[in-house]
Amino acid sequence: VTKRYIEVMQPPFEYGELEDAFQVDCGLTYSGAPVNVVSGLGHLDGQPVDVLAGGKVYRGLVVASGQVTLPGGATAAKWQVGLPFQSQADTLELDVGGQDGSIIGRRKKVTKLILSLLETDTTGLQVQSQIRGRWEAVRMPSIVAPDGKAKLYTGNVEVPIDDSWEGQGRVRIRNVNPTPCTIRAVTPVFDAE
Numbered sequence: 200v201t202k203r204y205i206e207v208m209q210p211p212f213e214y215g216e217l218e219d220a221f222q223v224d225c226g227l228t229y230s231g232a233p234v235n236v237v238s239g240l241g242h243l244d245g246q247p248v249d250v251l252a253g254g255k256v257y258r259g260l261v262v263a264s265g266q267v268t269l270p271g272g273a274t275a276a277k278w279q280v281g282l283p284f285q286s287q288a289d290t291l292e293l294d295v296g297g298q299d300g301s302i303i304g305r306r307k308k309v310t311k312l313i314l315s316l317l318e319t320d321t322t323g324l325q326v327q328s329q330i331r332g333r334w335e336a337v338r339m340p341s342i343v344a345p346d347g348k349a350k351l352y353t354g355n356v357e358v359p360i361d362d363s364w365e366g367q368g369r370v371r372i373r374n375v376n377p378t379p380c381t382i383r384a385v386t387p388v389f390d391a392e
Contacts, residue, residue: 212379217251223248226281230277237278239265248260252277283375312358313385314385321356322378
């Protein structure tokens with residue numbers, strides 16, 4: 200039977216507790232005593248889901264008989280469970296004024312991006328050159344807790360890019376985790392001919 204649903208996005212996540220971030224599709228929330236298994240997910244039977252449980256990210260868990268289990272006997276008191284989705288943005292060709300006019304149509308390559316982030320889990324943030332096709336993860340080990348829980352970061356981060364001259368300065372940015380990601384600004388550092 201075909202079913203159709205209308206879902207409404209929540210307001211942007213700002214300055215809340217990470218455990219309350221609802222960044223999944225067709226999902227449900229569990230809040231109560233710490234548990235290893237959550238049920239009531241019959242609408243997702245057989246589907247791989249993303250889970251944010253107690254601030255930890257679990258990707259690709261499969262729902263069986265309407266329930267999902269955390270690996271390794273882990274437990275959590277607050278869960279967000281649902282279908283994964285990726286937020287993604289592609290930039291346009293760079294066009295800034297050079298000494299002799301616009302650089303549209305000229306060869307250029309991005310050497311790094313400066314991302315201004317607001318309450319973002321950088322462990323799921325990835326950046327890619329438009330031509331090379333290789334994902335370059337944001338590396339910020341200082342904000343990942345030793346217990347594996349995600350930490351939210353506000354501020355600027357520099358991301359080195361392995362770009363080529365054929366890319367025209369275009370990059371792709373995506374978030375692959377079921378956690379908040381707000382990019383306030385993207386500033387490219389680039390070379391142009």
